[in-house]
Amino acid sequence: xxxxxxxxxxxxxxxxxxxxxxxxxxxxxxxxxxxxxxxxxxxxxxxxxxxxxxxxxxxxxxxxxxxxxxxxxxxxxxxxxxxxxxxxxxxxxxxxxxxxxxxxxxxxxxxx
Amino acid sequence: xxxxxxxxxxxxxxxxxxxxxxxxxxxxxxxxxxxxxxxxxxxxxxxxxxxxxxxxxxxxxxxxxxxxxxxxxxxxxxxxxxxxxxxxxxxxxxxxxxxxxxxxxxxxxxxxxxxxxxxxxxxxxxxxxxxxxxxxxxxxxxxxxxxxxxxxxxxxxxxxxxxxxxxxxxxxxxxxxxxxxxxxxxxxxxxxxxxxxxxxxxxxxxxxxxxxxxxxxxxxxxxxxxxxxxxxxxxxxxxxxxxxxxxxxxxxxxxxxxxxxxxxxxxxxxxxxxxxxxxxxxxxxxxxxxxxxxxxxxxxxxxxxxxxxxxxxxxxxxxxxxxxxxxxxxxxxxxxxxxxxxxxxxxxxxxxxxxxxxxxxxxxxxxxxxxxxxxxxxxxxxxxxxxxxxxxxxxxxxxxxxxxxxxxxxxxxxxxxxxxxxxxxxxxxxxxxxxxxxxxxxxxxxxxxxxxxxxxxxxxxxxxxxxxxxxxxxxxxxxxxxxxxxxxxxxxxxxxxxxxxxxxxxxxxxxxxxxxxxxx
Numbered sequence: 364x365x366x367x368x369x370x371x372x373x374x375x376x377x378x379x380x381x382x383x384x385x386x387x388x389x390x391x392x393x394x395x396x397x398x399x400x401x402x403x404x405x406x407x408x409x410x411x412x413x414x415x416x417x418x419x420x421x422x423x424x425x426x427x428x429x430x431x432x433x434x435x436x437x438x439x440x441x442x443x444x445x446x447x448x449x450x451x452x453x454x455x456x457x458x459x460x461x462x463x464x465x466x467x468x469x470x471x472x473x474x475x
Numbered sequence: 476x477x478x479x480x481x482x483x484x485x486x487x488x489x490x491x492x493x494x495x496x497x498x499x500x501x502x503x504x505x506x507x508x509x510x511x512x513x514x515x516x517x518x519x520x521x522x523x524x525x526x527x528x529x530x531x532x533x534x535x536x537x538x539x540x541x542x543x544x545x546x547x548x549x550x551x552x553x554x555x556x557x558x559x560x561x562x563x564x565x566x567x568x569x570x571x572x573x574x575x576x577x578x579x580x581x582x583x584x585x586x587x588x589x590x591x592x593x594x595x596x597x598x599x600x601x602x603x604x605x606x607x608x609x610x611x612x613x614x615x616x617x618x619x620x621x622x623x624x625x626x627x628x629x630x631x632x633x634x635x636x637x638x639x640x641x642x643x644x645x646x647x648x649x650x651x652x653x654x655x656x657x658x659x660x661x662x663x664x665x666x667x668x669x670x671x672x673x674x675x676x677x678x679x680x681x682x683x684x685x686x687x688x689x690x691x692x693x694x695x696x697x698x699x700x701x702x703x704x705x706x707x708x709x710x711x712x713x714x715x716x717x718x719x720x721x722x723x724x725x726x727x728x729x730x731x732x733x734x735x736x737x738x739x740x741x742x743x744x745x746x747x748x749x750x751x752x753x754x755x756x757x758x759x760x761x762x763x764x765x766x767x768x769x770x771x772x773x774x775x776x777x778x779x780x781x782x783x784x785x786x787x788x789x790x791x792x793x794x795x796x797x798x799x800x801x802x803x804x805x806x807x808x809x810x811x812x813x814x815x816x817x818x819x820x821x822x823x824x825x826x827x828x829x830x831x832x833x834x835x836x837x838x839x840x841x842x843x844x845x846x847x848x849x850x851x852x853x854x855x856x857x858x859x860x861x862x863x864x865x866x867x868x869x870x871x872x873x874x875x876x877x878x879x880x881x882x883x884x885x886x887x888x889x890x891x892x893x894x895x896x897x898x899x900x901x902x903x904x905x906x907x908x909x910x911x912x913x914x915x916x917x918x919x920x921x922x923x924x925x926x927x928x929x930x931x932x933x934x935x936x937x938x939x940x941x942x943x944x945x946x947x948x949x950x951x952x953x954x955x956x957x958x959x960x961x962x963x964x965x966x967x968x969x970x971x972x973x974x975x976x977x978x979x980x981x982x983x984x985x986x987x988x989x990x991x992x993x994x995x
Binding site for chain 2: 407408409410411412414416
């Protein structure tokens with residue numbers, strides 16, 4: 364099992380969700396986050412006061428999936444979240460040791 | 476750091492003193508030259524005075540006219556229901572400027588953790604000043620006594636309603652027209668709202684760091700020793716009804732406040748309200764010191780939507796403030812109304828365009844600030860200047876106040892959190908001075924009304940009036956600055972001005988008031 368974590372542009376969320384649903388991903392968790400990367404922040408000016416905003420709003424998607432789905436999930440996210448401009452985000456993949464479905468007590472791949 | 480700020484503060488006060496004092500000889504010389512008696516400076520009256528109109532044209536015999544005229548002279552003028560209705564509406568509009576207008580305008584500009592503290596300070600000050608106004612404020616500001624302070628004859632508003640032989644009667648207050656009066660209670664509440672908003676304006680300068688108790692105690696001290704005397708100096712006079720000839724003009728004028736006697740023009744409160752509050756705010760920002768994290772942490776406004784709503788409520792309410800200051804529903808009110816509309820719109824555009832050119836983007840906060848700058852600048856002028864004068868005043872106000880919150884603010888080096896000085900004092904000073912220029916009849920202004928001849932005075936010297944205006948400005952800066960400084964120091968010794976650093980970081984909403992503005 365793998366945990367796929369993707370940081371994407373907020374307005375791409377719906378497209379990414381649709382792409383993931385269409386390849387059979389059962390569920391994702393979405394978090395509104397802020398961060399900095401190569402995409403530079405911006406300055407805000409309030410009368411005389413200037414503030415540099417380094418942290419930009421992004422959306423973090425987490426999907427726990429079966430390993431055999433991994434390549435298609437990565438491809439789906441990559442295609443649907445891409446604008447070609449700096450700041451499109453990143454996809455992180457990590458091994459997932461255990462999953463438990465709280466309602467039934469199922470574990471492992473059955474719980475996905 | 477503290478020493479440098481103190482020097483700046485002293486420099487400011489010295490500047491005001493220079494304006495007020497150093498020009499005295501010039502004024503003396505100028506007034507010696509003038510052969511004409513002092514002319515009471517006020518708005519041209521709208522008096523189509525119903526009770527005191529001369530006998531109707533076509534009265535057959537002079538003999539019949541004489542007793543009629545005598546009868547009208549003795550009969551006390553009665554309030555007009557139209558004027559009353561307008562002044563009630565105007566008063567309500569000014570209340571709306573403070574709560575919620577100013578509260579929201581300021582509230583949107585602070586961080587979300589301090590939203591309620593700002594709303595609460597404005598709300599509580601408004602209430603506090605209304606109560607103090609009733610108890611002693613009105614009496615000290617608007618009764619006859621000396622040139623600087625009024626008397627005690629209206630303590631607890633005594634004597635406004637009296638009963639004689641079972642018949643109750645309400646006292647009236649004079650307006651700027653002979654024979655036109657309004658109920659004194661109405662004048663009391665109208666002026667109460669001015670006092671309240673003036674004190675509430677100050678909190679923007681020391682927002683996000685003061686103890687609530689310190690704010691309240693300061694409000695009492697400053698209201699009593701700065702607002703009341705300045706209001707008395709600028710605005711108190713016995714009214715035009717007693718003025719009949721040069722001798723009564725002199726004797727009636729001598730009963731007025733110090734700056735009134737001098738002939739300072741301030742239609743709706745450029746000195747009394749805006750310079751007064753702006754200077755007190757700046758002194759507060761110096762004495763209280765900067766917010767924790769100032770210059771390092773982001774202190775960006777948390778909700779500019781509220782700020783826009785607040786600015787709009789201020790703008791609408793300001794028609795009560797400015798047009799209401801005519802004290803009757805006539806031509807001068809209409810003039811003040813259109814000037815308040817035009818100057819403000821011009822200031823929005825000039826601030827917006829200047830910001831666009833200089834900073835690259837036209838901001839909503841800039842437009843809202845421009846509106847307030849224009850409103851402030853036209854306040855002293857609105858009943859005196861022509862519409863073109865208002866247009867120019869508004870355009871200049873947007874530019875000058877934009878500098879007030881940028882270049883000037885950096886020079887002053889104080890953490891005037893919401894730019895009370897940069898907008899209200901700077902705009903007020905500009906407006907008060909230019910009132911002297913654009914009030915000139917040859918520039919489309921109303922000039923100075925001569926209550927002896929009952930027409931606009933033929934003499935108007937822009938230079939002389941400018942100097943009188945400068946004395947009014949300087950007096951207000953020094954008086955307000957000195958009183959504010961002493962008041963802050965007293966409060967600091969008594970209870971301390973600021974919350975602890977920990978409380979400040981947590982936010983005043985939780986630490987001072989035990990509640991949060993938002994639960995999302």
